[in-house]
Amino acid sequence: MNKPCARCQHPVYPLEKLDCLGQTWHKMCFYCEECETVLTVNNFKSFEKRPYCHAHCPKPNKFTSVLDTPLNLNVKQQSVNASEV
Known part of the structure; x- marks a missing residue:
């Protein structure tokens, strides 16, 4: 027996x-x-x-995460300090 087409x-x-x-x-049917x-x-x-x-x-939803690593916290603090100048 032949399988049925998915569409x-x-x-x-x-x-075929x-x-x-x-x-x-x-x-x-493959369109x-x-x-x-x-x-x-x-x-x-x-x-x-x-x-x-x-x-x-369609593009799957890809989420990224920002980790609070010491390096990222330092960069964040430097950004805040630079914006206060």
Whole structure:
């Protein structure tokens, strides 16, 4: 039995099969979620197991932290002192 396509749920036959993102796709069903550009395994990006082109791939929220290390506290104090001059 052939696996169903991740997008259209129809059976995928070997000649039209594309295995990507842990799922099976028809070649024509593997397109960007936003602009519907047909993608290949060489030109896609994934976000939450869905294919996107490079232009429309959502950016994950990346947070940075500022640590209160002695060096950072010293730089902060120097900045405060310089602004008082």
